Amino acid sequence: MKTKKININNENDYNKFLKKLFLYKSFFYYNTRFVVDTKINNEMLTYIIEALNIKKRKERITYIYDTACKIIDDATPKNMCGFKNGKCYLQRSSKSNKCNGCCRKCLYQSKEGCPTKNLACKLFNCSEVKSRYNMIRVEDLKLLRLLSLKNQMIIKSDYFSKREDVLKDLYAYTLTYSTIRVVCRLIKNQYLLKKDVL
Ligand code: SF4
Ligand code: SF4
Numbered sequence: 620m621k622t623k624k625i626n627i628n629n630e631n632d633y634n635k636f637l638k639k640l641f642l643y644k645s646f647f648y649y650n651t652r653f654v655v656d657t658k659i660n661n662e663m664l665t666y667i668i669e670a671l672n673i674k675k676r677k678e679r680i681t682y683i684y685d686t687a688c689k690i691i692d693d694a695t696p697k698n699m700c701g702f703k704n705g706k707c708y709l710q711r712s713s714k715s716n717k718c719n720g721c722c723r724k725c726l727y728q729s730k731e732g733c734p735t736k737n738l739a740c741k742l743f744n745c746s747e748v749k750s751r752y753n754m755i756r757v758e759d760l761k762l763l764r765l766l767s768l769k770n771q772m773i774i775k776s777d778y779f780s781k782r783e784d785v786l787k788d789l790y791a792y793t794l795t796y797s798t799i800r801v802v803c804r805l806i807k808n809q810y811l812l813k814k815d816v817l
Contacts, residue, residue, distance in 0.1 A: 620652050625668070627657040633664065637761055643671055644765050666690075666762050680766065680789050684738060684774075684782070687760050691741045694755050699748055708747045725779045726808045736782040738774050769794045777801055779808060 627633050643653070653671045657664060666686050673679040700707040707722070721728045722743065727735055744754045757763065763771060770789045777785045784804060788797045 620650050623648070623651050623653050625653060625655045625657075627655060627659060627661075627664065629659060633659060633661060636664075637764065640667070640764050649674060663761050667765065670762060670765050677790055680770065681786060683762055683765055684786060684789065685736070687738055687762060687774075688736045688741060688782075690760065690762075691738075691755050695741075696752055699752055699754075709745060723779075724812055726811055727779070727781060735780075737778065737780055737785060739776055739778045739780075739785075742775065743778070769797065773797055773801070780804060 625636060627636060642648070648671070653668050655664060655668050670679055670683050670686070673682050701711075703711065721733065721740075722745065725733075727733065733740065742755075742757050744752075748754060757775060763774065766774065766789070772794070773785075773788050777788055780788075780801070784800075788800050791797045791800065
């Protein structure tokens with residue numbers, strides 16, 4: 620395997636490196652191991668290099684997904700939604716009857732909160748939360764640029780799903796197949812939720 624050294628001395632170099640990611644993630648660099656020599660302290664750079672050095676498609680997607688979830692979890696304030704008795708800021712202020720420990724009713728919600736890792740849900744913050752905290756935005760997660768355009772779309776819209784299902788949507792090669800999976804799952808989950816309520 621060949622080695623490619625990336626020199627990053629300042630933010631300008633880092634931005635140039637980000638612009639070249641579309642090339643570094645391509646099959647041209649399948650047999651290349653990346654090493655970085657950097658003078659800047661940037662954790663995201665470490666994650667990107669780590670991901671570039673994972674050459675198996677599914678393993679790279681899984682690493683990117685789990686790392687993005689972890690970055691958000693580590694930066695999320697405790698009880699940022701102000702839950703009291705299962706109701707968040709918005710649900711309490713609108714006197715909503717919904718009491719489910721999340722933005723909306725979801726099949727996976729439990730008394731302990733969300734039992735899975737859904738990146739779209741983690742990236743969603745309502746105006747109330749945004750007015751209180753500086754939350755991580757999708758644009759901050761430069762690591763996600765290593766995903767295909769199809770997967771960058773999926774990752775922003777695949778709400779109300781278990782981590783394992785989202786990963787299967789990401790592993791799929793076409794947007795059509797992933798979209799069919801997402802829509803079928805949403806319909807099935809809505810049906811199961813209604814059945815549960817009745
Ligand atoms: S993001 Fe907003 S609407 Fe969703 S649970 Fe938190 S406070 Fe409530
Ligand atoms: S998957 Fe999303 S909507 Fe469902 S419980 Fe988890 S965070 Fe809430």
